[in-house]
Amino acid sequence: MAFSPVIGSFVAADYAVFALMLLVSAAIGMYYAIVGRGQSSSREFLMGGQSMTAVPVALSLTASFMSAITVLATPAEVYRYGASYGLFSLSYVLVVVVSSEVFLPVFYRLGITSTYEYLEIRFNRATRLLGTVMFIVQTMLYTGIVIYAPALALNQVTGMDLWGAVISTGVVCTFYCAMGGLKAVVWTDVFQVGIMVAGFLSVIIRAVVLQGGVSNILNHAELGGRLNFWDFDASPLRKYTFWTITFGGTFVWTSIYGINQAQVQRYISCKSMTHAKMSLYINLLGLWIIMLCSVFAGLCLYSVYKHCDPWTAGMVSAPDQLMPYMVMDILRDYPGLPGLFVAAAYSGTLSTVSSSVNALAAVTIEDLIKPYTHMTEKHLSWTSKGLKQSRPLGLTTHGCNFTTAAYAFNWTTSPTEPSLYTTVLQQNTAERYLLGFSNKYIDMGTVKTNIQLEMYCRTGIILSY
Numbered sequence: 001m002a003f004s005p006v007i008g009s010f011v012a013a014d015y016a017v018f019a020l021m022l023l024v025s026a027a028i029g030m031y032y033a034i035v036g037r038g039q040s041s042s043r044e045f046l047m048g049g050q051s052m053t054a055v056p057v058a059l060s061l062t063a064s065f066m067s068a069i070t071v072l073a074t075p076a077e078v079y080r081y082g083a084s085y086g087l088f089s090l091s092y093v094l095v096v097v098v099s100s101e102v103f104l105p106v107f108y109r110l111g112i113t114s115t116y117e118y119l120e121i122r123f124n125r126a127t128r129l130l131g132t133v134m135f136i137v138q139t140m141l142y143t144g145i146v147i148y149a150p151a152l153a154l155n156q157v158t159g160m161d162l163w164g165a166v167i168s169t170g171v172v173c174t175f176y177c178a179m180g181g182l183k184a185v186v187w188t189d190v191f192q193v194g195i196m197v198a199g200f201l202s203v204i205i206r207a208v209v210l211q212g213g214v215s216n217i218l219n220h221a222e223l224g225g226r227l228n229f230w231d232f233d234a235s236p237l238r239k240y241t242f243w244t245i246t247f248g249g250t251f252v253w254t255s256i257y258g259i260n261q262a263q264v265q266r267y268i269s270c271k272s273m274t275h276a277k278m279s280l281y282i283n284l285l286g287l288w289i290i291m292l293c294s295v296f297a298g299l300c301l302y303s304v305y306k307h308c309d310p311w312t313a314g315m316v317s318a319p320d321q322l323m324p325y326m327v328m329d330i331l332r333d334y335p336g337l338p339g340l341f342v343a344a345a346y347s348g349t350l351s352t353v354s355s356s357v358n359a360l361a362a363v364t365i366e367d368l369i370k371p372y373t374h375m376t377e378k379h380l381s382w383t384s385k386g387l388k389q390s391r392p393l394g395l396t397t398h399g400c401n402f403t404t405a406a407y408a409f410n411w412t413t414s415p416t417e418p419s420l421y422t423t424v425l426q427q428n429t430a431e432r433y434l435l436g437f438s439n440k441y442i443d444m445g446t447v448k449t450n451i452q453l454e455m456y457c458r459t460g461i462i463l464s465y
Contacts, residue, residue, distance in 0.1 A: 009159030009328075014339030018160075021195055021343040022172045025188045025350060029176020032184040045181040046362045047113060048269045052186060054278035057266050060189035061279060062286030063196070063351035064262055068150035069320075070294065071196065071345045076319040078298025079305075082228040083221065084240045086295040091249030092287045095257050098250075100280040103258040108273050114366035115264050132367040135261060136360060143356045149320070150345055157316065157324040158342060169346055173353045177361075182269055185354045192347035193286065199344020200293035202337050203323075206330050207300035217296075220303040261359040301326055 043049070077085050112118065116135070120128035147166055155162040176184045211217050221227050231241045238244060257263050257280070270276040304326055310316050316325050324341070331337040 010338065010342075011335050013335035014158075014342065017336050017339030018343050018346070021192075021347060022168060024191060026172050026175055028188045028191065029178075029180040029184040032180030032187070043113060046358065046365065047265065048182040048186065050269055051271050052183070052266075052269045052275070054270065054275040054282055056186050056190050057270055057275070057279040058282035059193045059286055060186040060266055060351075060355075061257075061263060061283040062290065063189040063193045063348070064266070064355040065256055065352060066193075066196065066287075066290050066348055067146045067352035068345040068349040069146060070290070071199070071348050072150055072153055072320045072323050074291075074294035075298035075301050076322045078226070078295050079301040079322060080319060081240050082226045083295050083299060084228050084231055084242075084245065085298075086291055087229065087240075087242060087245040088249045088253075089288050089291050090246045091253060092284055092291075094246075094250040095253040096280050096284045098254055099257040100277045103264070104267060104276055104280065105273065107264055108268050108276055112268075112366075113265070114363045115259055115261050116363060116367050128367060132363050135363060139262075139356050139360055143353055146349055146352050146356075150349060153318065153320045154324050154342055154345065157321050158328055158338065160342060165346070169349055169353070173350050173357065177354050177357045182265070182358060185358050186266065186269075188354065189351045192351045193290075195340075195347040196344045197289065197293060199341040199347075200290075200297055202331065202340050203327055204293065204297055204300055206334075206337075207297075207304060207326075210330060211300070211303050217299055217303040220306055221299045224302055224306055226299060226302055261363055262355040265359055265362055266355075297323065304330065 074085065107115065107118070110118065110121070114132070116128045116131045119131050147169055151162055151165045151169070154160050154165065176188055208214055208217065211220070218227070229242075231238075232243070233241045234243060235241070236244070267276040267279050270279055301322060305322075310322060310325050311319055316322060324345075327338050327341045331341070
């Protein structure tokens with residue numbers, strides 16, 4: 001496929017699709033605010049009255065930690081390191097079994113709202129407070145990154161307004177969390193999972209058509225060494241092997257599904273332990289679908305740019321911009337579809353942020369306010385809503401003025417004058433590996449000029465000196 005020096009930017013149809021996703025999410029929150037006027041206690045607001053069923057909770061569990069970072073970064077990881085990343089699907093099985101059979105029964109039978117209540121039961125109140133404070137600090141930092149990082153990546157490639165995306169995402173998310181409580185969060189997650197899958201499919205289908213079929217994409221991946229599933233190297237220094245992903249991933253994700261407030265709060269909101277366990281097992285199917293889509297999107301990314309790496313060529317400044325770059329490249333003739341992919345990325349952001357905000361409100365009420373005050377349940381419910389409205393969601397970065405040119409990524413300089421960053425980018429090009437048909441990356445040695453790099457990208461011929 002020909003390399004495109006100019007990709008384009010968002011058009012009205014793309015903004016319309018993105019806005020529609022935000023409006024539907026807000027409408028779901030408004031609906032549950034109207035039908036849930038009887039939510040007179042904080043437990044009903046934060047736990048859905050423990051009346052939730054398995055399927056919506058399962059989809060919400062899937063969406064909660066599949067953020068926009070997952071949508072943008074996982075395909076880029078597959079593009080760079082191969083499809084072995086998909087072995088996380090095996091770790092998900094172990095995670096779900098351990099969480100449903102070990103952790104879930106304990107939390108459900110205790111009838112707690114905050115997981116840190118267990119620390120006081122098991123140890124003392126000081127331990128509970130320490131765990132709560134650490135969770136609040138970590139979650140606030142994580143939430144800010146989840147909003148800002150994908151917004152920055154998408155802004156650099158699609159031209160979508162950075163702070164417009166950050167503010168609109170934060171406002172809509174805060175609105176439906178505060179208005180509808182856990183039920184609104186769960187059902188918006190259901191909607192957002194659908195958008196995420198639709199966004200992935202729009203890119204995958206177009207890439208398959210352009211590359212001549214699924215078999216061609218898989219052949220390109222095999223020739224490029226990307227179908228590297230069964231790497232049993234026992235070295236702990238290797239980034240992705242069967243052991244590091246399967247067992248290392250199990251420990252990482254068990255810490256999320258087993259004890260993280262955002263996940264535990266969902267499955268103990270189910271109306272019975274049977275529904276809670278079912279939600280975890282059904283959630284496994286959702287995790288597999290998202291993983292399959294993201295891994296295959298990464299293989300499509302490699303197939304499209306196997307002769308020319310946009311990152312090495314300086315067309316993008318970071319790997320997390322590779323996926324939106326391909327979206328704007330192959331879908332620019334289909335107004336609305338780039339907007340659908342961006343809506344998919346921000347659906348991941350909304351689902352993660354809403355889960356985090358809901359969890360923050362729960363631990364603040366249960367661990368920091370309730371034990372030390374004598375507020376009525378009605379006042380606690382209103383306090384829960386107020387906490388969600390006032391929680392800071394974004395990060396501030398003053399002094400950054402980003403501009404992009406065809407072959408450079410400058411910070412504060414005009415596109416026509418070279419900047420220090422551009423110079424460093426050109427120098428660092430020699431340290432990056434270019435993608436080719438061999439089973440390893442092709443080392444070109446020292447790329448001395450941009451002309452040599454451009455000739456390689458346009459012809460696929462490796463220059464030797």
